[in-house]
Amino acid sequence: MSESSSVERAGEPLDLSLSAAELERHREHIVAFIRNQLDAAGVEEAVLGLSGGIDSTTTAYLAVEALGADSVHGLVLPSEVNRDRNMSDAERVAETLGISYDVIEIEPIVDAMLTAVPSVNADADTSSDPLKTAVGNLRVRTRAVLNYFAANRRQALVLGTGNRSEALVGYFTKYGDGAVDCHPIANLYKQQVRQLAKHLGVEDDLAEKTASAEMWSGQTDAEELGVDYDTLDSILALHVDGPLSTSATVRTLDVDEDLIEHVRELYERSAHKRQVPPGPEPLY
Ligand SMILES: Nc1ncnc2c1ncn2[C@@H]1O[C@H](COP(=O)(O)OP(=O)(O)OC[C@H]2O[C@@H]([n+]3cccc(C(=O)O)c3)[C@H](O)[C@@H]2O)[C@@H](O)[C@H]1O
Ligand SMILES: Nc1ncnc2c1ncn2[C@@H]1O[C@H](COP(=O)(O)OP(=O)(O)OP(=O)(O)O)[C@@H](O)[C@H]1O
Numbered sequence: 001m002s003e004s005s006s007v008e009r010a011g012e013p014l015d016l017s018l019s020a021a022e023l024e025r026h027r028e029h030i031v032a033f034i035r036n037q038l039d040a041a042g043v044e045e046a047v048l049g050l051s052g053g054i055d056s057t058t059t060a061y062l063a064v065e066a067l068g069a070d071s072v073h074g075l076v077l078p079s080e081v082n083r084d085r086n087m088s089d090a091e092r093v094a095e096t097l098g099i100s101y102d103v104i105e106i107e108p109i110v111d112a113m114l115t116a117v118p119s120v121n122a123d124a125d126t127s128s129d130p131l132k133t134a135v136g137n138l139r140v141r142t143r144a145v146l147n148y149f150a151a152n153r154r155q156a157l158v159l160g161t162g163n164r165s166e167a168l169v170g171y172f173t174k175y176g177d178g179a180v181d182c183h184p185i186a187n188l189y190k191q192q193v194r195q196l197a198k199h200l201g202v203e204d205d206l207a208e209k210t211a212s213a214e215m216w217s218g219q220t221d222a223e224e225l226g227v228d229y230d231t232l233d234s235i236l237a238l239h240v241d242g243p244l245s246t247s248a249t250v251r252t253l254d255v256d257e258d259l260i261e262h263v264r265e266l267y268e269r270s271a272h273k274r275q276v277p278p279g280p281e282p283l284y
């Protein structure tokens with residue numbers, strides 16, 4: 001990766017866009033998937049976290065199509081680092097869809113946990129790694145606890161919002177936003193999620209919003225990953241999911257070889273997040 005820019009971009013990203021007919025097939029396939037997941041679990045409701053971002057918005061639209069508005073419940077869970085605009089967008093999504101939702105401030109819960117940890121004092125500098133990531137992940141895992149409390153209470157499943165791009169590079173918190181019962185949009189690369197969102201009627205300002213995990217102020221996915229999603233998706237499709245060699249991927253996308261290696265390393269290092277936690281072989 002070059003030193004000059006913190007976000008690498010391909011000269012010629014791959015066009016992964018789906019045709020209208022393909023988008024319609026994905027829509028039907030995912031809607032059927034959600035219904036099947038609930039049927040198999042013997043429950044009638046689903047809950048999901050609403051962040052105002054495109055992954056949760058798209059998943060919420062699909063869930064309402066699958067189950068009806070009365071069977072979907074949203075959790076809007078602001079922390080001190082969430083932008084107000086994103087939280088009001090999350091509420092806008094719930095209101096547009098006509099689903100019930102709770103707004104629960106998570107910072108007091110996070111603060112209580114940090115206060116309870118002896119080695120983290122109240123004045124600790126949480127703005128630099130590794131504490132910054134640890135606290136960010138604590139916020140994400142606090143949301144998972146609240147999502148499961150809602151699911152237990154309502155006899156519901158927790159819908160995840162992970163897409164294919166995030167899953168392949170491990171860009172999620174293990175047992176945080178990864179702690180869910182199923183991921184309806186798991187087959188779609190990030191740019192295809194945006195496309196499906198527009199196809200479903202999600203407003204453009206939501207569909208085109210810059211992706212952010214909002215684990216700390218000012219975080220964007222592209223800056224942290226070191227690559228923008230169109231480029232990341234292209235490398236994943238050609239080289240990680242697909243058969244192209246490093247050099248062929250470099251030529252096709254007009255990117256540095258270092259960037260391909262960076263993405264492959266993210267993929268390999270995050271294998272543990274895509275697996276069930278292992279134990280030793282049985283001993284007889
Ligand atoms: N090889 C290995 N085998 C088994 N387990 C391994 C392991 N390496 C680490 N681990 C375990 O995994 C932990 C690290 O994983 P984890 O706790 O997830 O932490 P980590 O991967 O360091 O951080 C989460 C990343 O996901 C991003 N994120 C999180 C949430 C949402 C979004 C979003 O897009 O919205 C993005 C976040 O910005 C950050 O870059 C280690 O502390 C260790 O417990
Ligand atoms: N403040 C929040 N309140 C409730 N749920 C949240 C909040 N922040 C994140 N989440 C949950 O965690 C998921 C993962 O966050 P992520 O940022 O990857 O997705 P997104 O916000 O929907 O889309 P984008 O990646 O484009 O920002 C969200 O889809 C949502 O379900």
Ligand SMILES: [Mg+2]
Nearest residue numbers: 051053212213
């Ligand atoms: Mg987000």
